[in-house]
Amino acid sequence: GAGVSQSPSNKVTEKGKDVELRCDPISGHTALYWYRQSLGQGLEFLIYFQGNSAPDKSGLPSDRFSAERTGGSVSTLTIQRTQQEDSAVYLCASSVVGGGGGQPQHFGDGTRLSIL
Amino acid sequence: KQEVTQIPAALSVPEGENLVLNCSFTDSAIYNLQWFRQDPGKGLTSLLLIQSSQREQTSGRLNASLDKSSGRSTLYIAASQPGDSATYLCAVRLWNTDKLIFGTGTRLQVFP
Numbered sequence: 001g002a003g004v005s006q007s008p009s010n011k012v013t014e015k016g017k018d019v020e021l022r023c024d025p026i027s028g029h030t031a032l033y034w035y036r037q038s039l040g041q042g043l044e045f046l047i048y049f050q051g052n053s054a055p056d057k058s059g060l061p062s063d064r065f066s067a068e069r070t071g072g073s074v075s076t077l078t079i080q081r082t083q084q085e086d087s088a089v090y091l092c093a094s095s096v097v098g099g100g101g102g103q104p105q106h107f108g109d110g111t112r113l114s115i116l
Numbered sequence: 117k118q119e120v121t122q123i124p125a126a127l128s129v130p131e132g133e134n135l136v137l138n139c140s141f142t143d144s145a146i147y148n149l150q151w152f153r154q155d156p157g158k159g160l161t162s163l164l165l166i167q168s169s170q171r172e173q174t175s176g177r178l179n180a181s182l183d184k185s186s187g188r189s190t191l192y193i194a195a196s197q198p199g200d201s202a203t204y205l206c207a208v209r210l211w212n213t214d215k216l217i218f219g220t221g222t223r224l225q226v227f228p
Contacts, residue, residue, distance in 0.1 A: 107152075107160040
């Protein structure tokens with residue numbers, strides 16, 4: 001398909017385990033974004049990539065969260081030593097250009113993460 | 117700090133009604149505003165994007181307006197259908213940033 005692809009769609013893990021969430025953006029989209037959607041908090045920005053660099057990581061809630069992007073394409077969001085409050089839907093989006101270019105962001109279906 | 121609020125939080129209407137969803141933001145220095153719909157268990161589908169220099173955008177039965185000075189946007193849905201049932205989210209982008217700041221959402225149900 002031509003849309004943003006995220007995997008896995010659902011992830012259940014035990015507290016304290018590490019998890020990796022993957023995002024495959026739309027081909028040719030240089031900007032990639034991670035957001036988190038949780039009950040009571042709404043949709044919150046986590047990190048933004050332009051190419052392989054992350055000029056804005058201000059939304060990462062703690063140092064247990066990290067993300068990388070390689071080859072200007074696929075991105076991985078890693079959560080170490082998961083806590084129950086990390087349970088949420090993690091959404092990835094991409095757009096043609098970042099840098100305030102004003103292009104619409106296109107979202108994947110998200111990964112629903114549940115921490116037991 | 118930019119805050120985005122949507123009213124009402126939930127709305128239930130009979131099929132065929134015209135309806136208005138409201139979005140307000142506290143900082144008028146926005147770059148653009150985007151409306152999305154979200155179906156249960158799904159991601160966000162972009163509906164309309166209004167640049168700060170624009171007053172409105174239209175797509176089919178949807179019309180979104182923007183009044184930056186008053187910090188408001190409205191999404192007008194004409195002749196609503198059961199398939200319009202979803203959560204509608206507005207999001208603003210500020211100048212010199214790339215992240216979106218989302219509103220609290222309006223959960224719409226259109227019944228036959």
